[in-house]
Amino acid sequence: MGNLLEFFQTTGFATLSFGNVAMIVIGITFITLAIRKHYEPLLLVPIGMGIIVGNIPFSEDMQLGVENQGAILVEDGKVLTETIEDSAGTDSWMLNPLVSLFAGTDDESEESGDGASAVKPEQVRSRSGSVLGYLYFGVSQGIFPPLIFLGIGAMTDFSTMLSNPRLVLLGAAAQIGVFLTFLGALSLGFTSAEAGAVGIIGGADGPTAIFLSAKLAPGLLGAIAIAAYSYMALVPVIQPPIMKLLTTQSERKIRMKPPREVSKAERIVFPIAAFLICTLLAPGALVLIGMLFFGNLLKECGVTDRLAQSARTSMIDIVTILLGFSVGASTAARNFLQPESLLIFGLGATAFAVATAGGVLFAKLMNVFLKEKINPLVGAAGVSAVPDSARVVEMVGLEEDPENHLLMHAMAPNVAGVLGSAVAAGILWSALTN
């Protein structure tokens, strides 16, 4: 009987907290929304299941969580990575042990008398991490988001943007949500780096939000990722009221010229030229934009169809599963259910609303100067969230005029929004890491 009671104390039933139950309910809600309402099912199902998995309590000795990423130890049990971080001046946990080991056998380092040189290879032991920890490595080190961008690039058709370049500016206007939320987060007590990571939720781009949070505020990554993906799933709920509030009925009925046909040469030259323009202006966006346009070049050049096909199907699917599941698993109640998470959710909703309003209002401003008016609803698609926000534009437009199809027009600011949010992330990263 005593043994049975002892065993019971180690089970999840005995150690399950109210927070864990709340998070498991949230996970089930995500899965339900995905299945019943079809809100971003490809994301919400892996994230929802990940949340459930990440909130099963276990003994600390079992090392099962995402935070157990493995470590290199010296004989006295001290974590070597921490020792070396100070002496080697780098924040890469994987490189640090190597730096240390080499430093330990290097005469010059020994002479310098720093802490790293004291470590001998035979003193070093490794502690393996958990499966979830290794999966989460791709998130925490910002590996998965660029791979997703590669897939997005391989499935994105920039033709609508190339046929109507003035709509590109709407993708820039919507980034006002990022920078205003950055200021809002600062006023609520977040540090500069954390505020930058929270602000990028306004870019309505999950991979970009994860990439920037991993770089600027790893502690908030779970909350930011969940907020970003939740609001992306809720685009059909959040955007229409704002769009209707800021436009008149006659504006919503404006018809736009059908897009012109774009030549193959234009579609091939564009990714290379646009990459050079973006990254020379904002080098911080190099990885995300580089992978996006690389994927697009694979699609458009016509001689790498197999690679493009793999990038836009198998690869992006695998990475989405790994990313969604491990982000979900990182939301253990003890880390996630904090006041900051609530603030992040509030700021995220504000960011989304401001970004939508920014795009719509800028479209109205452009109409003051343009002869051929644009339907201001397409401005709402400037908040990335491809292709959901473009679909919302189509839906709201059809409510006013059942024959006015805006989807193709809305795709232009939509893909421009992806570029805009990646550039904004690059700027915030380079400015706030220094």
Added chain:
Amino acid sequence: MNLDRIEPEHLQLAVTGMTVVFAALTLIAVFIYSLPRVLAVVDGIFPSAPDQLSSPNEEQERAAAVGFALHHHRTQSTR
């Protein structure tokens, strides 16, 4: 909410960031506007080779022949 926490350099970053995003996308828009003209000039200097893909290969020719034969057979049998 305490607006005093927002320092001048934060405002500067927000304004600069927005400006750089606009600059990047405006340059892209300008580039897209000029791209067809640039390509026309390039095409004038270096005329593109005839598109190899547009000429039907043996398999396509065979498929066309089979299609024509089927069509011919069906139209004759319905008369």
